[in-house]
Amino acid sequence: MTFSLIIFILIFLIAVNYFQLVTFASLIVGPKIKTNTIIDKWIINTIKYKTGLVLKNIKIFHDKRPYAMMGGIYPFPILIISEKMRKLFNKDEMEWVVLHETGHHLLWHNLEAIIIEGVTISLGVKLIHLLQLNIFSSGLLSIFFSILAVQIIRYGIEYQADKFSILRVSDPEGVITAQAKLKKYYKDSLFNSEKSLLRILFHWNISPGLRIKMAKMRYSS
Numbered sequence: 001m002t003f004s005l006i007i008f009i010l011i012f013l014i015a016v017n018y019f020q021l022v023t024f025a026s027l028i029v030g031p032k033i034k035t036n037t038i039i040d041k042w043i044i045n046t047i048k049y050k051t052g053l054v055l056k057n058i059k060i061f062h063d064k065r066p067y068a069m070m071g072g073i074y075p076f077p078i079l080i081i082s083e084k085m086r087k088l089f090n091k092d093e094m095e096w097v098v099l100h101e102t103g104h105h106l107l108w109h110n111l112e113a114i115i116i117e118g119v120t121i122s123l124g125v126k127l128i129h130l131l132q133l134n135i136f137s138s139g140l141l142s143i144f145f146s147i148l149a150v151q152i153i154r155y156g157i158e159y160q161a162d163k164f165s166i167l168r169v170s171d172p173e174g175v176i177t178a179q180a181k182l183k184k185y186y187k188d189s190l191f192n193s194e195k196s197l198l199r200i201l202f203h204w205n206i207s208p209g210l211r212i213k214m215a216k217m218r219y220s221s
Ligand SMILES: [Zn+2]
Pocket: 100, 101, 104, 158, 161
């Protein structure tokens, strides 16, 4: 029973938080990513002007992949942007990114993610006890619950952050061109294709197509 629980929790945490785990692991093992803190006046002022949030600085991860993340729990934001994304994205594209990340912070998304994952794990643990599941069934249940949690996170968190940012960007065209850049950059990733089953099942983000649709709706409003 103990092993069943360990397998369930381990598979769940890895499947649901794969991207975050890989990124933070690469700060301490393997070819380590260097980090530093910068004061980018344009980013800080954009966030302040559009949302009211005052950031003191921004953490840069010197990574070759383009991404951004919002760390910390409200009211302590830690905006992380990869060096690659800073170089690759123009101002309109970057505005979408930083407003998306600010949305995560202002809408308490990190806490929400912890609660979604915590509740799902508790339900799984209860079920394993109740049904006396063996290791194999616990593994299967874990995969099923991981998919469920990712879907809740996609529409309860990522979709909300895109809604928050796309409503506020100065030029929605930046949202559209950013999707093309991300697509090109992650073309070898298993998660890249919008129709890839892995993406649909395990990727937090909404599809680039849906983001483009949301950006286009800004033109007609
Ligand atoms: Zn996000």
